[in-house]
Amino acid sequence: EIAAEQENRQTDFTSAAAKEWYYATFKKSAEWQESSQKGKKLPEWNHPNVSKLGSTEFVEYPLKKAHSAYPITATDFSGKSLNVQETVRTAEASTSKIVFFKQPSGKIIVREFDYIPDWNYLNAKKFDIGNTSILGQQADFTGRVIVKNWKGDIINMAYYENGIAKMRGRKAGKSANLNPGTPIDNENCHEAEFCIWQQDCDLSIYGDGMVTYECTNWYNTGECWMEYWCDEGGDPCEVAGIGCHDEGG
Numbered sequence: 001e002i003a004a005e006q007e008n009r010q011t012d013f014t015s016a017a018a019k020e021w022y023y024a025t026f027k028k029s030a031e032w033q034e035s036s037q038k039g040k041k042l043p044e045w046n047h048p049n050v051s052k053l054g055s056t057e058f059v060e061y062p063l064k065k066a067h068s069a070y071p072i073t074a075t076d077f078s079g080k081s082l083n084v085q086e087t088v089r090t091a092e093a094s095t096s097k098i099v100f101f102k103q104p105s106g107k108i109i110v111r112e113f114d115y116i117p118d119w120n121y122l123n124a125k126k127f128d129i130g131n132t133s134i135l136g137q138q139a140d141f142t143g144r145v146i147v148k149n150w151k152g153d154i155i156n157m158a159y160y161e162n163g164i165a166k167m168r169g170r171k172a173g174k175s176a177n178l179n180p181g182t183p184i185d186n187e188n189c190h191e192a193e194f195c196i197w198q199q200d201c202d203l204s205i206y207g208d209g210m211v212t213y214e215c216t217n218w219y220n221t222g223e224c225w226m227e228y229w230c231d232e233g234g235d236p237c238e239v240a241g242i243g244c245h246d247e248g249g
Contacts, residue, residue: 013057013102015048019208021100021108031110035151040066043098045208049133053237054244055104060135063096063112066203069221070094070116071146071194077159077167077229078142080119091197091218093117093127099135101242110150111240117143134236139163147240155241157227158234165233172226189230196221 022043026032043061050059070091075081082090097113117129121142125132132141140163147155157169172191201215237244 013050013059013100015045015050015059015061018048018059018100018102019043019045023208026108026110031150037065037067037152039205040203042205042208049135051135053101053135053235056237056242056244057102058099058135060097060099060113060133062130063098064203065096067198067200068094068096069196069198070114071225072116072197073192073194075192076118077144078118078120082119086119087197088218089127090117090119090122091199093122093129095130095132097133099240101240101244103243109242111155111242112148112150112152113240114146114148115141115143116146117141134160134163134165134239144169145239156239158239159229165235165239166231167229168232168234169227169229172228189228191226191228193224193226195224 032038042064044064045061047062048059049061050057052058068091072082072087072090072094074087076090080086094114094116097115099111099113101109101111103109113134115129115132117125117132122129129141133139134141134145139160141160142162143160145156145158145160147157149155158165159167159169197218198221199215199218202213204213235244
């Protein structure tokens with residue numbers, strides 16, 4: 001079983017190859033330039049997660065940012081109502097990752113994953129989810145995952161329970177099936193309000209490393225909105241908005 005798992009995880013797309021592609025190709029691309037946060041976020045190159053999803057190889061890193069911002073709801077999906085202190089602890093423990101997906105065609109797609117844990121899961125992990133991933137072999141994450149492109153546009157929002165996608169989220173007014181203000185009479189859907197909690201840090205980039213310092217306390221920006229969440233699964237490839245099978249389709 002161990003040998004089979006190791007064989008399954010073999011990949012030619014190494015962490016060194018991903019890092020070289022980032023500096024030699026991606027950083028010179030229009031996609032990199034389009035981000036308002038370019039130069040203000042950087043992968044933590046010393047902590048790669050290298051594996052495969054179907055025929056698509058990937059390398060995942062923690063992502064350091066000068067400005068960390070996560071939408072958090074007053075009552076998480078486990079039913080826990082969060083006070084201000086618990087909301088701040090949730091924001092502090094939330095984490096961002098960057099993933100380089102290499103498809104069989106050779107095309108590389110960049111995605112950012114924000115992990116916002118449910119309170120009970122966070123407690124069980126002793127308030128440290130730095131190693132969590134929905135792409136790992138032993139994925140057990142419970143909470144919301146927000147998938148974005150490099151520029152910051154949202155690709156997907158999914159709720160995971162024990163590592164399995166259970167629901168998908170959509171901002172009110174952004175869904176073709178649900179209109180803002182329309183009561184949700186479908187028992188498989190519900191709505192919730194989310195507000196951005198943010199922390200700002202000064203940073204210094206040296207070579208391929210980054211140091212953050214003099215960070216503010218986490219604060220509510222006042223930017224809030226309603227979201228609809230409905231029962232809908234999907235594998236990590238669908239959540240990431242890419243193809244991971246055969247020729248990447």
